[in-house]
Amino acid sequence: MVKFSQAGLDASFTALSDATRRGVLEQLGHSDASITDLAEKFQMTLAGMMKHVGVLEEAGLVTTEKVGRVRTCKLGASRLEQETAWLEKQRQLWDARFDELDEVVEELKRKEKNNGSKK
Amino acid sequence: MVKFSQAGLDASFTALSDATRRGVLEQLGHSDASITDLAEKFQMTLAGMMKHVGVLEEAGLVTTEKVGRVRTCKLGASRLEQETAWLEKQRQLWDARFDELDEVVEELKRKEKNNGSKK
Numbered sequence: 001m002v003k004f005s006q007a008g009l010d011a012s013f014t015a016l017s018d019a020t021r022r023g024v025l026e027q028l029g030h031s032d033a034s035i036t037d038l039a040e041k042f043q044m045t046l047a048g049m050m051k052h053v054g055v056l057e058e059a060g061l062v063t064t065e066k067v068g069r070v071r072t073c074k075l076g077a078s079r080l081e082q083e084t085a086w087l088e089k090q091r092q093l094w095d096a097r098f099d100e101l102d103e104v105v106e107e108l109k110r111k112e113k114n115n116g117s118k119k
Numbered sequence: 120m121v122k123f124s125q126a127g128l129d130a131s132f133t134a135l136s137d138a139t140r141r142g143v144l145e146q147l148g149h150s151d152a153s154i155t156d157l158a159e160k161f162q163m164t165l166a167g168m169m170k171h172v173g174v175l176e177e178a179g180l181v182t183t184e185k186v187g188r189v190r191t192c193k194l195g196a197s198r199l200e201q202e203t204a205w206l207e208k209q210r211q212l213w214d215a216r217f218d219e220l221d222e223v224v225e226e227l228k229r230k231e232k233n234n235g236s237k238k
Contacts, residue, residue: 006138006141009135009136009138009141010136010137010138013132013133013135013136014132014133014136016128016132017128017129017132017133017136018129019125019128019129022125022128022205025209026209026212029209029212029213029215029216030212030216075213075216075217079210079213080206080209080210080213083206084203084206084207084210086141087199087202087203087206088203090144090145090148090199091198091199091203093145093148093149094148094194094198094199096148097148097149097194098194
């Protein structure tokens with residue numbers, strides 16, 4: 001059984017809860033980029049982009065490296081494994097629960113039909 | 120190709136970014152529960168729990184129904200399909216990118232070895 005880090009999940013899902021931050025991750029999935037590149041691409045101030053990148057860094061989704069005056073962003077060590085595992089576990093519970101409810105509905109339908117045929 | 124609803128992903132990932140809200144979803148995956156039950160289980164005030172349930176409701180992850188004085192919570196229509204699909208897509212990009220980097224490293228190693236053997 002996977003033991004989830006609640007603080008880790010908090011940080012990752014917070015990082016993923018913003019469209020720009022998800023966009024940055026998709027971009028870095030294709031190629032590394034500087035903060036300036038990212039700010040331009042997402043039509044944002046440098047300060048605004050640095051804040052978003054900071055949130056992604058805290059969640060381990062991005063790492064940055066400053067060489068000279070350029071800070072380059074690349075994908076971090078987190079591969080979203082915990083997050084994917086949590087979603088999968090939840091979806092399994094979900095499916096089991098809906099299957100249960102389906103059975104209850106089927107059972108009610110059968111009873112209804114039997115009652116109808118007895119009339 | 121899946122077309123993602125950015126507002127939907129924002130709402131879901133925000134809802135998932137809190138350990139109590141994730142706990143509520145897990146609980147409702149096992150059985151429906153009243154706000155009072157949930158508040159007790161998570162050692163929280165009724166008002167605090169109602170707020171969390173409100174965030175889950177907005178994301179479509181929970182629905183509630185008030186019968187008499189009891190508000191019962193159950194799983195909502197969202198099955199986290201978009202969220203799982205988004206994570207999967209990102210992980211594929213990730214893997215491809217890391218494979219690419221591995222190849223670059225291998226290539227450098229080969230060159231290094233060849234240079235070494237020439238000396």
